[in-house]
Every structure is written in C-alpha cells, then in structure tokens.
Amino acid sequence: MKLQRRTFLASVSAASAVMAAPAVMGQARPRVVVIGGGSGGGTVARYVAKDSDGAVDVTLIEPTKRYYTCYFSNLYLGGFWDYNALGHGYEGIAQAGVNVIHDWAIGVDRDARTVTLASGSSVPYDKLVVAPGIDFVDNAVAGWDITKQSMMPHAYKSGTQVQLLKNQIENMREGGTFCMVAPPNPYRCPPGPGERVSMVAHMLSQSNPTAKILIVDPKQNFSKQALFEEGWAKHYGGMITRIGPDFGGANVEVRPDSMEVVIDGQVESVDVCNVIPAQKAGKIAELAGLTNDAGWAPVTPSDMRSTMDENVFVLGDAAQQGAMPKSGFSANSQAKVVANVVRGELTGSRIFPARYSNTCWSLIATDDGVKVGASYEAGSEQIESVSSFISQTGEEADLRRQTYEESIGWYNGITADIFG
Template sequence: MGLARRRFMISVACAGAALAAPAVHGGARAKVVVVGGGAGGASVARQIALDAAGQIDVTLVEPSARHTTCYFSNLYLGGLRSFESLQHGYEGLTRAGVQVVADFAAAIDRERRRVVLGGGGHLPYDRLVLAPGIDFVDGSVPGWSLDEAEVMPHAYKAGPQTLLLAKMIESLPQGGVFAMIAPPEPYRCPPGPYERVSMIAHYLKGKNPAAKIIIIDPKEEFTLQKLFEDAWLKYYDGMIEWIGPDFGSRNLSVSPDAMEISIDGEVTKVDCCNVIPAQKAGKIAEFAQLTDETGWAPVEPSSMRSHLDGRIFVLGDSAQQGDMPKSATSARSQAQVAAAAVIGDLTGRDVPAPVYSNACWSALAPGDSVKDGGTYKPADGKIASIEKYVSQADEDAATRAATYQESLDWYHTITAQIFG
C-alpha cells in the first residue's frame, strides 16, 4: 500500500473516531497530552485538569521552564516594563494536577496515538491538543532567512530574540535608522508590529531623539491604522515613516551582512533591522500532517477539533479557524471551548454551546492605549465575527488613560488564568 494512501486511511479512521474512545481503558484514566505551554496550551491543560476533577490524566509538553509572553513584550522594548515581568512558570499548572514534561514534541504518531519526545521517550494519548504557536516562512523576505535572525531579529517569539532586539535598539547610534519589515496577513497579533514601533519610538524619543524609524509593509493598510498614525503625529512627529505597496514595498530585499534594505531598487543603509516574516503554524502541526496549503491547521469551529484527525485539537495561533485574530485572548477563549469538548469526549459530559471572544490593547505612549475586540460564534463553517468594537480617534485623555490601565489589569488577570 502506498504511503500517501496509508496516511489517508489513518486520517479518515482518526477523524471518524471522535466519539469512539471510552473514558477509561481497563480501569485506567483517559490521557490528554497538550503540546505547547503558551496562552492556548497552558490554558487548556489547566482547564481540563481543574474541570475534569481527577477523571483525566493531563500532561503538558513544554521545553521551557518559564514562558515569556509575546504580548506586552513591546512595552519592555519601550522601557515601560521589565523583562522578568513577562515570564511565568508552570507551578500553577502542577498545583492544578497537570504533569509538566520538560521536553519538546519531535513527532506525532497518529496511528499509535502517541507523542514522540525529543529526549527519546513517548507519551500515549486518548486526546491530543496542539498549541505550538507560530513558525516562520523561511525566505518570505528576500535576502533573509532564519539563519540571519541573530543579525536582523524577528523578536516575534518572545525570549532571547526580544532581549537581542532591545540591545540593538539601545545601541542605535545617535541619529541612526531603525527599520522594521512588517509581515503579510495572517500573522500573530495584528496590531503588534505597530505597537512595537510606537514603543520603540517612545524609547528613542527620550534616548535618541534624532533617530528615524522606517516601516516597510507589504499590506495596503494595517490594523488600527488611523489610531496609530494619529499617535505617531502627536507623540513622535517626524520620526516614523511608513512605506506601503504604493511606494515600492512589494519590491523589497534585505542584506543582513551589509545591514541594508532595498526598496524598489533603492538601497538604504540602516543601523538596525527588525524582520517580521510571513508566518505559519508551529512545525509540529505540519509534521503531524494537520496543516493545509495555507500553512495553518484547519479546525471545526464548534470545538477546535482538527478537520484531519478527530482525536486531535489545534488552537491558538496555529489554527485556521475563521475570523478570530491570532491573539492571547483568542487562544484562551479557544482553549476553554476545546477543554469542554475534550472532557465531553472522554467522560460523556454535556458540552455547552461554544462562545468565543477576543480583546487586544495597543500602547501608543505611556498612559495612552487603544483597544479592539469582538465576539464570535460558529457559522458558515468557520468561527465568524458577530460583533466588534474599537477605540475611536476622538477619545479624550482620560478615556485613553483608563484603557491603558485596563490593559495592565488585563495582563495580570489573563496570566493568572493561564498559569495559575
């Protein structure tokens, strides 16, 4: 039998087995393995452990001892937050009953239903939840590859890359040029690159006021564009230049060794370049053959269950689910829906109708933030938007200050909900 045919048969068998697994096997508790300890993975592992009340064994596979949040990392770059404040351990998950395995998932054996660990062991599962976050499309920016990330960092996976980019910003020569290559859609945290520019501009305004920032963007327009551009004019007038497709951004290449960017044939020397490339689902989802031609993992909107394997759920940034943006709040919301579906599969408990929500805050300057978000429900084969909200351009200072404080409160609350 051909390999492709065999894989197809495995996928069909697994997809049809969603309701076939009993809660116990010879007296043993059902097993759930979660891969990835970020907003989605840590949330779903802790939620299942708490809600199942001992009926299910839950294991989280995560190589890092502490998770560094990508959300709020821009405030660190702007000098408004410490790096340590972005880091969270897994002790709260352990207290909730989750077994945390400090390793990485090297492969998913879908036929035998087990996760193969990088250290050589394996973990059997009755249900598997993948929340590996994003990976990058290598070569999506001509002249740049992942091998060049130490020279032109992406800093879109928080941790060492965040520290590296901060060091480069701090070392920018007086009057120097910082360039950012913005990503094409879809990507993690749609306002994120532009909040980053705002925070870097805030830092440079105090330390290096003659510095310049160039944004090279493949998109015709970007999220919250008017709100960001109004803020750049108000707080950082003359510092930031945005270059979109009409001005040559589609004809772009970079030269990391020379620290140069070429825009429509015109070469510009820069002092620091932050390349945020095109994105796709975390590699383990691709290795498990759960992604499609888009690079993302398609899921059922009512449960976050993989379209390609009924025993596997994919949530957070890796999921191709519809209208929800890729954000920490989205991942947490999807985790709650997936947790209920997993518990329903393994215990027979009723599963409530799914409710999804998202909220994002973007800092423009100290004490000035804007927000956007919405609610969603399964419809037309996807998670569909049913209501949206967004900050308005004419809001007064008190409203913006309240939104800024709301963002700080949100970070404290959501990290407590995720990590315990």
C-alpha cells in the first residue's frame, strides 16, 4: 500500500508547497465559501486553509456531519468493503482551519456575494466554490421520481440508499430477478453501473445462484464494456442479460407499486429494481444561476471558473468542463487547481498552470480489478485528454489482483487527502 499512497501523493499539485503571503496586520481576511463537502469541495476547503497559513477565511457548508463516498459503495454491495469504512468526518478539515457549517445552502445572491442557509442565516464571500455533486432529472424514467426511491433505490448519492439496496438484494426470492435501469450520458462515475452489476452478481452467485440480472440501458456502449463483458462471462456465466437501445433499452417505464419494468411495451416482473436516472448538477448550482439548458454548470477549462460569474468556481460532478469524467478522482484533481487559483488571487501567491488527471478502478470479482484513466490539460474551450490508458482483456490474474490492491491504496490516499 505504501507504493500506491506515495504515487497518489506525488500527484498533489506543487502549489501546495508554496505558502501564501500573510495578511496585512489588522486587515480583514478575504473570505472563501465552499458549498459541498465531498471530494471536490472538501479538498478545496482544506487546501486553501492549509496552504494560506491562516491568510484566508474559509467556510465549508455541508449538511451531513459524516460523508459517505459513492466510490467503493459498490464494493460494499459485493461484500468486499465495510459500510462504516465509506464514512468520513470533518474533524480533519476543521483542524486545517476551516469553519465547517452543517447546514443546507438554499440560495446564492451573486450580486451581494452571500450564501443563504436553510437555518435563515447567510454567509458572505469574496470567492465562492460550488461543488454540490449531482441531482436527478425529473421524470427521466417514466414512473419513477424521488418519492419512489425507497421501493426502487437509485443508490447513486452519498448516504443510506446503498444499504437499502443491499438489503433488498439479500432478501430476493430464490431465482428472482434484479433489474438495473442504467442512466444516459453524462452521469457520475461512468464505470459505476458496470461495477455495480458485477458486485450484485458476486453477491447473488454466493447466496442466490439461480437469480438473474437484467440491465436496461439507453446507451449503445458503456465504459469498460469489453472488460466487464469478459468478466461477466468468466465469473457469472448466464446470469446477466443487457438490453440496449436497439432492443428497447431507451424506451422504459417502471411501476414501483407492482415491481414491474416495461421495456418497449413488454412487461417484466422483477424482484429488485435499481433505477439510476439521468443526472444534472446539484440543485444549488441551478438556484445560483450557474447552469445551462442541459442542467450542468459550464466552466473555464484553465481554472474551473464559472462562465456565469468570475468570482464563482464550479467543480466535480456538477461542472460541464469537457473530456474529464465525473468521478471522485476528477473532483479531487480539479479542486487542487481551484485551490491554487483562489489562494493566488486572494493573497498574491503564485498560480500554476492547470494540470488534471483521473483514474477509475472497478472490481469485477474477487481480485479481478480493472482501471481506466487519463491526463488532461486546458484547451481553448474545454478540458482535453492528452494521454490515456485502460486495462486490457485477457490480462493475467496477478496483474488484476495488483490493480485491485492499487485501488485500495488510492481510496485510503484520496480520503486522507480530502478529509485530513
């Protein structure tokens, strides 16, 4: 694990080593407010506070007191990861000098530069960082809305939905059917649905081996498709069926009360249904007037600055920035760029050129890990990929095991980097 952690920490921007000039004696400190305490927001808040050495007043607004990562939640479903290990508190971020407010941000006045909280108070800012993750597009799947999430969980946000989904799968009747309604592009964690199917198949192969898995997918292709399909054939032969758009995967309706899925007019009875709807930027981005007609927040590729407001930055899953996938790794990478820019503009410290990176690991079966990733730079209009890599089909078992172990090292490294 030391090798992976050292490799991860080496990717931290050199900017973190440059300390900001101290604030002038008696002068009010510039104020940075960060909305959202996940991989993007948590990283920005901790890095600005830590690297400015107290010269910047940093406030983080996050409603939950313990943040549960979506990444690795699939491994919890498969029995490889403990649920409590997904949870992280904000003590380390507070210890870095961040004022952590556990409340909902419900409005942004960009003229007055204030954020309104559900409690009724407001927080002023000089620079605002918005990292709210995702919300779901209303009526994206006919018959499903957020009021149906207890019957047909999405399990695609931080929180207890993944526990509910696991309980439902564990209590499926013998030989029953698990159905996943996959999302259209773009969405959080492109390989996530494929890994989830793998982990559900792993669970069922042990406890309910005659069960079936049905994937209803509106996309022609999906991330790591060749790798997943190879793994499904190897480990879970005959269990998994995928229906793509050519066979009705783009024309689906769900009936939660009767546990039915209607695929291009054909009714299928299912026992558990995981509906992952189309997605958009978290609601506060829309309320702040930062989103476009597609529901995402467009940003400048060199610094993740909102194209709507020069004093606002949007990063992570909520941003429309170009080639980078929506992932925890991407959000953490973008956050270091934003932290450097924000600190530089407020304190006069050096601002480095933006460099971004991402890797997404997936587990298919015991010790069968695969990955995909790339390095990115700011293009003239969007972030662009400059190099990439992906696991290959037919790899040796030892390499797949090393890839899985690498993913554990990354998880431990990134959560320490975000939460301290």
